[in-house]
């Protein structure tokens with residue numbers, strides 16, 4: 001196992017690139033080093049390689065795992081939450097996330113959860129063919145190994161200052177990419193650790209999924225406006241590189257979604273379509289199952305936002321939802 005790429009930033013912040021699957025390739029874990037302690041934000045997906053990688057990281061940085069103060073999670077997705085339980089077992093450190101994130105984790109990874117079957121039903125009534133939905137249980141099951149063992153979780157309250165390695169940060173809860181997602185703002189340093197709420201270059205996936213936020217795109221856009229109010233010199237995202245121009249990036253993402261809403265409205269203005277057909281017409285048809293799942297939920301998030309804005313409505317035909325535009 002090679003040592004992952006490690007980059008030191010100001011104020012004791014260290015970026016560690018932890019490997020994950022294509023197309024993202026790595027997730028950014030952040031170590032925040034204090035005087036006598038250190039903390040980890042988003043340790044990455046669990047695998048034997050990543051466990052070995054972490055052991056190399058703290059060995060190389062001469063950090064004592066017994067001194068690990070806290071493991072903090074921006075959200076419950078496996079590429080961020082996955083290693084939390086393992087790291088907790090190594091260190092005995094508390095694992096923190098928002099109450100809403102914990103609820104989402106239980107929905108996705110909790111014992112006896114029905115997430116895969118709920119998703120099949122949901123995609124089926126939105127037009128996805130059976131030969132694709134049939135593959136979903138196995139596909140979703142493949143992520144379970146990335147999140148075991150599951151951590152004992154302590155709760156972070158949004159907006160209440162939270163101490164990380166000796167300094168106070170403000171947890172800011174937004175939704176849309178993942179319900180209950182937390183970003184962390186350090187006012188003295190004008191730093192934002194933004195998880196997957198705002199990414200450079202990539203538009204974070206907005207997912208409509210069963211039993212979660214029913215209006216994820218509206219929630220996401222509201223969240224961008226909230227985050228864009230903060231004075232940020234450097235943003236530390238969950239993927240790609242730390243970046244400047246945080247506020248401008250939030251504006252760009254707001255624009256991107258308005259354009260995508262217009263593009264989808266145009267598709268269903270020309271002819272009424274089900275969600276899967278809209279998805280196929282907007283996104284590249286050569287998607288892996290993983291990418292297709294993201295594209296499908298992203299499409300449905302936009303179509304429901306068109307309805308919420310009274311730009312479209314839907315009706316059922318032979319058990320499938322059909323969307324049609326008003327304009």
Ligand SMILES: [Zn+2]
Nearest residue numbers: 075077178196
């Ligand atoms: Zn995510």
Ligand SMILES: [Zn+2]
Nearest residue numbers: 077079196238
């Ligand atoms: Zn991520």
